[in-house]
Amino acid sequence: MAELSVEEIGGLGEQAAGEAAAAASRQELDQVRVAYLGRAGKITEVLRGLGSLPAELRPEAGKAANQARQMAETAIEKRREELAAEEAAERAADQLDVTLPGRGPEVGHRHPLMTTLEDMLDIAAGLGYTAVQGPEVEWSALNWTALNYPPDHPAMDEQDSFYITDEIMPRTHTSPAQIRAMRAMHDDSCPVRSLDPRCPPDEPLEKCTCTPAPTRVVVPGRTYRRESVTLTHHDIFYQLECLLVEEGITLAHLKGTLGAFLRAYLGPETKVRFRPDFFPFTEPSADVSVNCLFCEAKGCRFCKHSGWVEIGGSGLVHPNVLTAGGYDPDRVSGLAFGFGIERLAQHRFNIMHIRTLYDNDMRFLRQF
Ligand code: PHE
Numbered sequence: 488m489a490e491l492s493v494e495e496i497g498g499l500g501e502q503a504a505g506e507a508a509a510a511a512s513r514q515e516l517d518q519v520r521v522a523y524l525g526r527a528g529k530i531t532e533v534l535r536g537l538g539s540l541p542a543e544l545r546p547e548a549g550k551a552a553n554q555a556r557q558m559a560e561t562a563i564e565k566r567r568e569e570l571a572a573e574e575a576a577e578r579a580a581d582q583l584d585v586t587l588p589g590r591g592p593e594v595g596h597r598h599p600l601m602t603t604l605e606d607m608l609d610i611a612a613g614l615g616y617t618a619v620q621g622p623e624v625e626w627s628a629l630n631w632t633a634l635n636y637p638p639d640h641p642a643m644d645e646q647d648s649f650y651i652t653d654e655i656m657p658r659t660h661t662s663p664a665q666i667r668a669m670r671a672m673h674d675d676s677c678p679v680r681s682l683d684p685r686c687p688p689d690e691p692l693e694k695c696t697c698t699p700a701p702t703r704v705v706v707p708g709r710t711y712r713r714e715s716v717t718l719t720h721h722d723i724f725y726q727l728e729c730l731l732v733e734e735g736i737t738l739a740h741l742k743g744t745l746g747a748f749l750r751a752y753l754g755p756e757t758k759v760r761f762r763p764d765f766f767p768f769t770e771p772s773a774d775v776s777v778n779c780l781f782c783e784a785k786g787c788r789f790c791k792h793s794g795w796v797e798i799g800g801s802g803l804v805h806p807n808v809l810t811a812g813g814y815d816p817d818r819v820s821g822l823a824f825g826f827g828i829e830r831l832a833q834h835r836f837n838i839m840h841i842r843t844l845y846d847n848d849m850r851f852l853r854q855f
Pocket of ligand 1: 659660661662728766769772799800801802823824825
């Protein structure tokens with residue numbers, strides 16, 4: 488054994504304690520233990536060499552060596568406990584807490600415009616109407632001509648339109664589907680069923696060779712107009728068209744049906760107002776309003792301070808339109824109306840600006 492002074496022997500204990508405290512892992516700590524207290528460890532060697540010391544040095548050197556061993560052992564034990572506690576804490580942090588509530592997927596829901604449309608279709612089904620659809624891109628001849636708009640008639644200005652070609656346009660209303668629905672009621676063998684939808688105005692309409700069943704349809708769908716956006720107008724919007732053609736239909740049926748529709752959707756207290764209006768495809772025609780629910784009919788921005796909100800147009804089907812559908816106007820009559828779905832949804836859900844229905848702001852949509 489190398490000759491060490493008593494101070495140097497004491498220093499070994501402090502060195503061992505310092506290295507033990509700095510050990511970052513159990514492996515490092517073990518290396519410290521082996522280096523000082525192992526079989527060839529520095530402190531072990533001092534202890535082993537005590538016997539060969541001169542007798543007068545032995546007691547003091549022995550005491551110092553034992554203290555050094557004690558100090559090293561205590562420091563190593565303390566650090567071992569610290570490392571064990573750190574590991575346990577890490578394990579605990581990694582552990583899955585099965586009692587935590589789960590994170591479910593975010594579930595979407597129907598847009599208020601669609602729930603409005605679906606509610607209206609449900610009401611229509613209850614009244615005996617079948618839902619059908621027409622194309623959003625339509626022949627201008629069905630959007631106008633077959634609906635009794637004379638060429639260049641100013642009534643077309645009421646529905647400022649987009650055009651794709653001279654003959655084809657995004658429909659300005661769901662009314663062209665009236666023609667399609669009526670023609671679809673004819674027998675397969677009847678020439679009306681396969682009439683050219685462009686209905687060339689200079690060719691006489693083919694005569695019906697069958698007895699078509701009554702037409703009872705509702706047509707939901709998107710419509711397009713070249714309009715600037717206001718509180719209640721949008722250039723793309725939804726309509727719901729309703730058409731009933733059979734024997735003996737009168738204005739009383741129209742009023743009754745409209746009232747039933749609107750009261751079923753907006754509530755039994757709803758007041759419905761009819762005012763004379765003009766549409767080329769109905770005669771007589773009436774616009775349809777309900778009492779404003781925003782201001783309880785006291786007058787507000789939404790109802791333009793009138794207390795009434797216009798919901799759509801209506802009327803008895805014009806004989807020329809029945810003819811375009813292949814029906815005999817001397818035998819049957821019909822009622823028709825068209826609602827703006829946005830307007831109804833705005834009214835029902837208190838939505839002051841139509842644009843909020845199209846903004847897709849989640850703060851708005853989550854309310855429904
Ligand atoms: N198509 C008309 C519009 O969009 C509404 C309407 C439908 C009027 C059916 C009468 C009959 O303004």
